[in-house]
Amino acid sequence: KFLATAATALALSASTAFAACDPGEIVIKFSHVTNTDKHPKGIAATLLAERVNTEMNGKACMEVFPNSTLYNDDKVLEALLQGDVQLAAPSLSKFETFTKQFRLFDLPFMFKNMEAVDAFQNSETGQSMKDSMQRRGLQGLAFWHNGLKQMSANVPLISPTDAKGLKFRVQPSDVLVAQMEAIGGNPQKMAFSEVYGALQQGVVDGQENTWSNIYGRKFFEVQDGVTETNHGIIDYLVVASVDWLDNLPEDVRDQFMTILGEVTATRNAEAFAVNEAAKASILEAGGVIRQLTPEQRAEWVAAMKPVWEKFRDDVGQENIDAAQAINA
């Protein structure tokens, strides 16, 4: 009995730690996989919840479940469709079973920097991509930035040939599989929450991710070093189910979308700085970061870029052209 009471008390305090949802309020559960501080998504999710819980008090309340505590990214889209959670923000690499359009964002060296990503997403083409999964019951609401990806392994990576024969964890995206194969690596799809253990135990030798994820999950501690390749991006789609959105009272939906739009603009403008701070924290913690000369970087471009050819039909030449026009 005591144990049961203690468990109830714990559950209660845990749920009140997220938000005090009052009876009658529409509960918005937001499940994601990263840490909350020094992370573009973590910070944005917290800000969104704070604003909803203050400004929509009495109408709606948001509970955020970070760090894969509720769902991994491979389960969260199903959970949205089941109505178990109402909001998620998986990386664009994790929608492959719902749409092939986002493959564009995984193609290596497609965008020269995050401003180019931002401009593309805010173009008509980019905005229409948010609607690409409506038939499957999902509605994209906003693109959230993380940043550019870096490569790490248990050996120094200077030339792409250094990656030959190494096992790399990738997100569940066939483009990323092809990219690692292009440099002679053995890619393995794996959930984010398992990467640290897999690197530590040598299940995989390396991985690619942004500074904020490499710092937030301490990957640098179990790697020889991180090479600043900036070879791709990790960005997110804030997503809900079509059903849930349709059933919201109009004023609630409008207010929520206004807040989400403002949080998106505010936090996307800070995402680069958040990643730079994470990079500095890696160095402070004794992590090794390696830079490439322009010639060395050109080798990575030459090795990885042929992957575009394989996915041209999926992503559409006109979308590649639009992205490249923004880079110019």
Ligand code: LMR
């Ligand atoms: C990953 O799986 O590496 C990332 O998508 C995690 C995240 O949400 O940033």
